[in-house]
Amino acid sequence: MHGSADEDERHSTPQTDRRSTLMPRVMASLAIFGLMIGLMIGRLTNPEPSVLQQIEVGDGVLVAWFNDETRLHGEIIDGSVALLFEAEGQAQKGRLKLNGKDVNWRVRLSDKGLLLTLVAARPLRAQWAGSEVDGRWRLEVRLQE
Template sequence: MHGSEGKDERHSTPPADFRSKLFLRVMGSLAIVGVMVGLMIGRLTTPDPTELQQVEVTGDGLVVWFNNEPKVHGEIVDGSVALLFGAEGKAQKGQLKINDKDVNWRVRLSDGGLLLTLVAARPLQGDWAGSEVGDRWRLEIHLREQ
């Protein structure tokens, strides 16, 4: 072994790599572009978060407006009506009258979303129904004395 020249590739000289060193850069660039395009498509297909837009007082209850349909879980607990919405919004409160008697309502933030509670001095019963009106979602809450 006199030197390291490559004669018939029988000595310690490694064989020449004929692949271009740019191959790894091209593959890395394609991977980055693919991830970025996937993130953009995912961002475009994600629906808007559900938001509480307004609360209106009616003759026998409330009308609650959302930008799209929320998940709703409602219960009547000890004479008060509680509705949990899978939505975002700001805390609000107000008062309405059922048979000339006061009913207090309050929207507050909770771990599961927005919690709407309706409380009066006497036990309440309530039912609610939602429907799509235009491009918004309306939930009507009707209250009555127990």
């Protein structure tokens, strides 16, 4: 043996790998590019959550303002009104008048969103309707005894 040349592959020198080292780099680049595109598409399809901006009260009327339309589930339970919003916001409470009598309202955080409850000393009934006004979502709750 005069050297380690691989003339007819009879010697102990391992063969050189003739595969290109460029292929793993191309595959890694494509994987990173695909991940970035997926993150951008996910951001576009998952919009920002609705946020409760303010609550206004009037005589027998409570108006809740949101930055965007929100999903709502409402029930009248034993004479009290409960509305569950798929939104974010701060806990609040207050009082409004209905035919000269007090009605207490309270917004609190729950695991499914915001819960608005309206309670009075007598049974309540309510009707609610939402509409878009000046780029914001307005939900009006009208109370009745």
